[in-house]
Amino acid sequence: MYDDIANDPSNPRPGTLINSPNGSDVYAGVPKDYTGENVTAANFYAVLLGNTTGVTGGSGKVVASKPNDRIFVYYTDHGGPGTLGMPNMPYIFANDFIQVLKTKHASGSYDEMVIYLEACDSGSIMQGLLPDDLNIYVITSTNPSELGWATYCPDMNPPPPPEYDVCLGDLFSVSWMEDSDSQDLNTETLEQQYLKVKTRTLNSNYSDKGSHVMQFGTLSITNETVSVYQGSTPSNFSANPIQSLGSMDVVNQRDADLYSMWQRYKRSTDNSEQKELLKKIKEIRTHREHLDSSVDMIQGHLLGNGEESVRDEGSVLVDDWECLKSMVRIFETHCGSLTQYGMKHTRTFANLCNSGVTRDAMDADSEATCSSYNMGKWNPATLGYSA
Numbered sequence: 274m275y276d277d278i279a280n281d282p283s284n285p286r287p288g289t290l291i292n293s294p295n296g297s298d299v300y301a302g303v304p305k306d307y308t309g310e311n312v313t314a315a316n317f318y319a320v321l322l323g324n325t326t327g328v329t330g331g332s333g334k335v336v337a338s339k340p341n342d343r344i345f346v347y348y349t350d351h352g353g354p355g356t357l358g359m360p361n362m363p364y365i366f367a368n369d370f371i372q373v374l375k376t377k378h379a380s381g382s383y384d385e386m387v388i389y390l391e392a393c394d395s396g397s398i399m400q401g402l403l404p405d406d407l408n409i410y411v412i413t414s415t416n417p418s419e420l421g422w423a424t425y426c427p428d429m430n431p432p433p434p435p436e437y438d439v440c441l442g443d444l445f446s447v448s449w450m451e452d453s454d455s456q457d458l459n460t461e462t463l464e465q466q467y468l469k470v471k472t473r474t475l476n477s478n479y480s481d482k483g484s485h486v487m488q489f490g491t492l493s494i495t496n497e498t499v500s501v502y503q504g505s506t507p508s509n510f511s512a513n514p515i516q517s518l519g520s521m522d523v524v525n526q527r528d529a530d531l532y533s534m535w536q537r538y539k540r541s542t543d544n545s546e547q548k549e550l551l552k553k554i555k556e557i558r559t560h561r562e563h564l565d566s567s568v569d570m571i572q573g574h575l576l577g578n579g580e581e582s583v584r585d586e587g588s589v590l591v592d593d594w595e596c597l598k599s600m601v602r603i604f605e606t607h608c609g610s611l612t613q614y615g616m617k618h619t620r621t622f623a624n625l626c627n628s629g630v631t632r633d634a635m636d637a638d639s640e641a642t643c644s645s646y647n648m649g650k651w652n653p654a655t656l657g658y659s660a
Contacts, residue, residue, distance in 0.1 A: 275360040276308035283537075285436035292442045293451065294425055294433050307331035314365045318373045321346070323382060344386040345502040349446055351526060352392025353616025354418065354623060355590040355597065362657025364616070367398040368594040378407040385494055387463065387502045390414060391446045393421045393526055393617070399489040401589030410494035412467055414445030414474065415484040417590070418620070421445065422482060422523035427536045429522030438536040440529050444521060445486060448473040458505040464495035478520035527614050531557060560651050564615040567608045570642050572621050575630045584627070591623035596632070598660035600625055602653075603635045608643035609651035611659050 279290050279300045290300035307316055311330035319327030323335045338344055351358035357365040377383065388411040390398065397417035403409065414421050425433050425441035433441045442450075448470040456466075467488060476483030488495070524532045531554060538550040584590075591597045600622035605611060611618065625635060653659075 274305065274308060275312050276305055277360075283438075285434075291434075292425075293447065294431050294441070296441070306334045310361055312359065313361050314359050314363060314369070317359075317365070318369070321373055322377055322380070338383045340381055340384065342383050343501055344383050346386065346388040347391075347446075348388065349391035349443065351613035351616060352394050352398075352421070353618070354394045354397045354620035355594075356616055356619050356659070357390075357392050357395070357398060358613055358616065362653075362659060364659050366594060366598060366660065367402055367590065370398060371402045374403070374407060374409055378409070384408065385491070385497075386410070387494065388412070389446075389449060391421060391443055394418055394620075395421070396485075396487045396489075397590050399487070401587060403489045405491055407490065408494070409490045410463065410492065411489040412470070413487045413489070414443070416487055419484050421484055421526040422476070423526050423529040423532075424521045424523045426522065426524050426529070426532065429524070431521070438540060439533045440524060443526065444476060444523055445470065445474045445484070447521075453499060453503055454506065456499075458500035458503060459498055461499050462495060463497055463499055463502070466499050467495060476520050476523065479523070482523050527617065556650075560609065560612070561614050563646060564608070564611065564618065567639075567642050567646075568604075568615075568618045568621055571604070571635070571638050572625075574638050574642075575625055575634060576628055590620070591626050593626050596626035597623050599632050600630075600635055601660040602658050603632060604639050605653040605658055607636075607639040608646060609648040610653045610656045612651070616659070 278284060279288050286298075288300070289298040291297070292299055307320070307328075307330070313329070316328050316331065318324075320335045323337045325333060325335050325337075328335060336344060348357065350360075355367045357367075357370070359365060374386075377386075386407075386409045388409065390411060391414040392398075393415060394417060395413035395415050396419075399411050399413060400417045403411060422444040423440035423442070424444045424447055425431060427433060427438055427440075433439070441447075449466060452461075452466055452469055467486065471486040474484055474486050534550055534554050538547055538554070541547050541550065597619065601611065601619065604618075604622065650656075
């Protein structure tokens with residue numbers, strides 16, 4: 274974990290973390306093998322593969338699993354089509370992640386693996402890519418082309434404690450964790466958990482404010498009990514009361530940071546803090562508008578009429594992943610960092626590749642489109658490239 278929350282100066286309960294309104298501290302005693310600058314795609318892959326020489330920094334600990342071991346992976350970050358966020362660049366791309374899983378399987382170093390994945394567009398990481406014979410079962414928080422949702426947000430129902438100006442969790446993650454905390458995991462199966470989490474994450478009273486939880490891979494694993502992968506709570510454990518099994522107020526994950534800044538602005542009585550927050554909000558909004566308009570213009574120039582190539586439902590996002598990564602880097606070189614918000618545009622870049630647009634054409638058009646834009650702090654030379 275990046276580990277930038279518990280000791281953040283604006284945390285109203287310093288040194289602690291909560292993930293539900295009446296929640297107790299979930300930070301104390303949690304092992305932190307890789308934090309800060311050591312939370313990288315390369316370290317994630319090396320840890321999963323049990324490759325002790327491949328990790329940089331941190332504790333050096335890896336998943337040194339044996340042929341009879343079962344592995345549980347929970348991954349949460351921002352996402353975009355074919356990509357998962359990382360606090361340090363570059364991001365994870367689906368083809369690389371799937372290759373790591375195939376390599377792990379080929380090494381014969383586990384029996385079965387379960388992956389819970391929380392990110393916008395997370396279905397696109399697995400769709401058309403994950404074979405069903407790796408003994409890996411994956412559940413994603415969204416289908417291949419939809420937003421994820423933050424919940425337990427200020428001024429929403431249910432709200433966090435009054436002193437918090439941030440959202441405490443994401444709808445999918447809150448749903449599975451609260452289910453695991455409150456059920457007998459020695460009897461509940463992975464399939465039963467999936468069905469409950471699917472219903473709650475759909476948030477059905479708000480048709481446009483929920484997502485479709487998906488299953489991929491070796492689905493026979495779902496007959497096993499949850500305890501095999503998540504352990505089980507001791508009989509004297511009392512779970513935090515679940516706030517709401519009905520519909521939850523949410524904010525889309527890509528806007529959760531701005532939502533939180535607005536909350537802080539509204540509550541602040543310090544004039545200089547308010548000015549600083551407004552400046553920051555304006556900077557972020559300006560860059561986001563620039564990203565959206567630039568991608569629209571480039572797409573219009575290179576694909577004509579903004580038409581996108583349509584792929585069959587269930588097919589993989591892109592055939593040439595190196596082309597996709599090149600398109601991302603070319604765009605960022607001329608137009609600035611995509612940031613977590615702009616990850617949504619990887620689908621457009623994938624369509625450019627699928628339509629045979631060359632890197633040279635992309636380079637020339639990106640340069641022409643963004644030549645007058647001053648990147649400032651959004652320069653990928655400083656922030657790092659997403660791909």
